[in-house]
Amino acid sequence: MFDLRVEAEGIVKFSGRLDASAAEMAHDKLRALGGPMTADFSELEYISSAGLGLIIEIYKRLVSQGQSFRIVNLTPKVRNIFAYAGLDKFLRIE
Amino acid sequence: MERRFPRELRSLEAIHEFVADFLAANRLAPSHAFDVDLILEELFTNLVRHNTDGAHDIAVALDRDGHDLTIRLQDFEVEAYDVTRAPEFDVNQPMSHRRAGGMGLHLVRQIADTIRYQYANRNSTITVTKRLEP
Numbered sequence: 424m425f426d427l428r429v430e431a432e433g434i435v436k437f438s439g440r441l442d443a444s445a446a447e448m449a450h451d452k453l454r455a456l457g458g459p460m461t462a463d464f465s466e467l468e469y470i471s472s473a474g475l476g477l478i479i480e481i482y483k484r485l486v487s488q489g490q491s492f493r494i495v496n497l498t499p500k501v502r503n504i505f506a507y508a509g510l511d512k513f514l515r516i517e
Numbered sequence: 518m519e520r521r522f523p524r525e526l527r528s529l530e531a532i533h534e535f536v537a538d539f540l541a542a543n544r545l546a547p548s549h550a551f552d553v554d555l556i557l558e559e560l561f562t563n564l565v566r567h568n569t570d571g572a573h574d575i576a577v578a579l580d581r582d583g584h585d586l587t588i589r590l591q592d593f594e595v596e597a598y599d600v601t602r603a604p605e606f607d608v609n610q611p612m613s614h615r616r617a618g619g620m621g622l623h624l625v626r627q628i629a630d631t632i633r634y635q636y637a638n639r640n641s642t643i644t645v646t647k648r649l650e651p
Contacts, residue, residue: 440533442529442533442554442558443526443529443558443562444526444527444529444530447526468551469551469554469555471554471555471558471559471621471624472559472618472619472620472621472623472624473558473562473617473621475620476616476617476618476620477617479612479615479616479617480617482612483612483613483615486612500551504555504624507608507623507624507627507628508606508608508620508623508624509607509608509609509610512609513611513612514612
């Protein structure tokens with residue numbers, strides 16, 4: 424089960440499992456959000472390549488609008504996936 | 518332990534439950550689920566997307582020998598698509614060149630120990646091994 428919660432000050436809380444099925448459903452909701460955005464991954468249990476694709480899309484859109492995008496509070500497993508894909512070199516991950 | 522799943526993304530939740538059941542039945546730590554789920558999701562979605570002419574459910578089997586896990590996916594009555602020959606993914610490519618696809622098999626290569634592809638009688642079989650650290 425995946426959930427997305429928009430909180431104050433541009434914080435978007437991701438929770439549950441961001442697999443290919445969830446990424447499809449989250450796509451439209453995220454496209455409606457502006458920046459700057461802080462993606463809080465403290466409750467994100469799982470992410471696959473489809474989830475990474477969604478993050479790349481958000482990053483590109485916000486940066487093209489001159490907005491910032493950062494990801495915070497990743498679990499070690501989720502952080503590894505970003506590192507395997509080489510995304511830790513380009514994204515602001517804290 | 519083997520089960521067949523409809524070739525659609527909505528099967529991923531059932532596959533996740535299948536993995537959890539397998540780990541519990543074999544008294545393996547639930548923390549192994551992340552890697553097993555990821556390998557299965559990337560390979561399963563790959564079969565669904567590449568073998569668009571496929572009409573049959575996809576068989577997923579998990580087998581354990583000590584700390585060695587074998588994951589097998591079988592797709593029936595389809596054209597050959599050898600996942601082991603997919604081009605290497607460039608992890609250094611800048612964000613401007615990145616797109617949503619192309620990372621899945623790369624992630625599987627990072628996590629799995631071995632990946633083997635066989636094609637016979639119009640059936641594709643992908644076999645992955647993964648050492649489960651205690």
